[in-house]
Amino acid sequence: MDERTRADVERAEAALVEHYPHLVRLAHLVLPPSMGRHRKVLTAHGLVQRALPWRAARRAAGALPAQRGPDTAAGYDLVRQRTLELALAYEDRRRPAVLLPTVPFVWGLRLFPRAGGADELALDQALSAVPAAVRAALGLWQLEGLEPEAARAVLARAGVADPDAALRAAGQLDRRTGAGAAALLAAGEFDPCTVHVRPTDLLRRRQRARAAAALAAVLAAGAVVAALPGGQPAARPAPTAAQQALDPGRLLRTPNEEWVRTSRVDFTAWPPRGRQAGDRRLLGRALRVWAAPPPGTRIVAAAGTSTRPPAEPPRLLYAGLIDNVMVVVFHDGERLVRYAEPEGATPTLHFARTDNADLATAGALVIGRGNGWQRYLIAPWVAGVAVRDLLAPDAPPHGLHLAPDGVTDRIPLPPAGGGPCGHWPATELRTSARLESHPAVLVTDLGDLAPVHLAYAAAPAGPAAPGEANGAPALHSWARTACTLRSLRGTGVRSVSNWVYARQPLPEGGGTAEWVCNRAETWRGPGRAMVQFEPPAAGPADPGRIAGRATGTAVCGPYGRGVLGGVRWQAESGTWYLLAAGGGRVDGIDVTGGVRAGADAPTLAVPAARDAPAEVTGRLPDGGTVRALQP
Structure with missing residues (x-):
């Protein structure tokens, strides 16, 4: 010193x-x-x-202080x-x-x-x-x-x-x-x-206290029995379900190529991958941390996702080293659980709900994420991976290297927050030819473990069965909508579809506008709908104009009866118009209030002052009505 x-x-x-x-x-x-x-x-x-x-x-002696x-x-x-x-x-x-x-x-x-x-x-x-x-x-x-x-x-x-x-x-x-x-x-x-x-997890703390008390009682009873003359220790009780769930030897391991032989093509068909898939010590640590996270453990859960301990042995999907972080991924039938163990640091647990996943929504999971990048672990039925920019719909996708264990190279993350939205990376997953013909799936990252599936539909197909967003019309539609995905980050979204439900000729030769209903489905059930008005644009990525939105609604979903949107639009002559368009079962439109008009068709255009109050209502064939979504 x-x-x-x-x-x-x-x-x-x-x-x-x-x-x-x-x-x-x-x-x-x-x-x-x-x-x-x-x-x-x-x-x-x-x-x-x-x-x-x-x-x-x-x-020193004699020295002054x-x-x-x-x-x-x-x-x-x-x-x-x-x-x-x-x-x-x-x-x-x-x-x-x-x-x-x-x-x-x-x-x-x-x-x-x-x-x-x-x-x-x-x-x-x-x-x-x-x-x-x-x-x-x-x-x-x-x-x-x-x-x-x-x-x-x-x-x-x-x-x-x-x-x-x-x-x-x-x-x-x-x-x-x-x-x-x-x-x-x-x-x-x-x-x-x-x-x-x-406070810490009060229920788990109480459970630990009870478990400690029970263990002390068992040890005390065992000591008393052993001390008795001729006393013999009791037979070891059978392990409970909770104890079995923490045994690495009981982890479920799907055989390779199971996805070819099953009709359930989802996370249950994933075999275990990664160099540490046989490391019982690592798997045991991951299971114990999941069951009882030590102090300082970072826990991240998608919206509506439980962080409860495993009730039975989960399925092992991956165990290996990702960018100097030891990663283990489990699937318990309802959730993905990723355990990340940085060297010498406190681990992180990430939970995401994935019940009722299918071929598209179980095509990949986020295995690692850093500052501005991420890596996917892709499904065994994915034969090729490419990255494209949704804001450049005419640019070809760039092929991505895939490691033998199914881990991709780094993929840029989409922009977050309210800053500029100059690009939006999305990943194309090309399915194996061994499955029945299925087009490539387009996914993007919104902050959860499971990426979000992007879909597309156009009238008259309707929203009941949207297709994959991999053709030119779909890509051009998503180019004008992609940046609205930022509002969905971290909300537990499963899929988002663009439904072009109407095309409307604009007054005074203004071209043709498209009406798009953008619907987000969450893993927990409730959806969000947003109607966007897209007039002719100077560039393919020019954003549309949000005409209305709703949360916790069936609008634009398979069980929605119809959708209706209305906006004010100014022609080059300076005249303002009220435009409205309906989709689904809407076959007529009525406008009341400061503007009165009607049409026996799913679209309407009527001159109206910019600030004139108006209420737009759509007519259904059975006599019912729907109101226009409000911004």
Whole structure:
């Protein structure tokens, strides 16, 4: 240890107390994101509290004590350096093992910083994709305000192998952040001193307490029986269903080529794949974490998906290394469960509901995801994979390499948030010729384990049996609709279909407009419908205009009676018109209110002031009516 006087230690203690929030924020930034929010908050506080020097060096006989003063700058440099060294050690495997901080310790509660907006989320994702040294360089620059030379010296003393490279990477990351890293790092999402508090899983905690009490009672009874003269231990009871579900040897394993011999072509027909499919220790860990997640485990569940433990042995789909993360995927008949185990970090569990999957919706699953990319594990009946941009419908798809275990190369993620929507990657899955003729399936990622199936239908086929979105009309329709998919991210969507339910000649020779009903079906049942008016456009990807939408509705689905939409449209002459179009069983339209008109046809165009109130109603053959969806 460096020679330090008692005054040095006292100055360090004063600096730690005075600047504690700054030090904890710096430690929280540098620690690995894979630790999980709760563990990361507690570890950041523990590291700063351990950053104080253990003791002062003994003063030589006859030496005068060091002069005390109000300046704590030297003390702050000391505790900041020590904090940085401890935080960096959590990611550097070449360093000695890091002891977990013994304080603070929280029982029965989960702590996590406040949630931020889209910019904070984007920065958090970018930080998770760079090494700890880059995060440390960014913190010294943006949080501590150090000049490059000073930051380089601090990084070098902390053991960073290439401080210059870390500073350059931090600068690049800052430039990619539109809102500025300095402002975002000062937000609540990166402040481990201002946290929300929530309880842990109370039911699981109660079950663990009961299980521990029951185990103690069994052990005590066994000890008493063994101590009795001639006492013999009782026969071991048969394992319960819950215990059997955690036995790697009981995992269901579908035989290869089963998908050729069965009429149920879904996740139950997937054989186990991956190099670690026979690793009982890895499979056992994954099952135990699923049954009783340890503290700090990150749990992600799609909307409407249960995270309950397995009730019986699940089916193994994959076990192997994906981008330095050990991944195991199970299927229990209703859910996909992905266990991700980063080296030396807290695992993650991801749940997604997939009951009633079919050939299209069970064609792939997300096996890995990073900053701006993902990989699919594709179904055994998929013979080829290609990627296309939905916003470039006339561009050919690009073939994608497929590993022998069914894992694809990295695929770009669609844009998230409210930023620009300049591209939308979708993946084409070409089915094997060994199945009865089936066209290629188009899927895209919306944040869940199972990608979303994209479909297309045109009048008069109707929405009852939409086809695959792989022809020119379908691709051109999706080019004008793709960017609306961003609103569905993370909502547990199973499939989305575009139904061109009407084509309407526009007044004054304005060309022909299409009316499209875009319907999203969720795995849990309820759907969302959105009517889009698409007049002639200058480019194939020009977005349409949303005319109406509804949630929790059967509209545009196989059980919907009809759909109706209305918009105001201005001709080149400057005249405004009220346009309306119905689909399905709509065979007439009536307009009341400030505008009165009617048509014995599924489309209507009538001159109307731009702001004139109007109520549009569609007539059905049986005398019923439907109202136009509202924006």
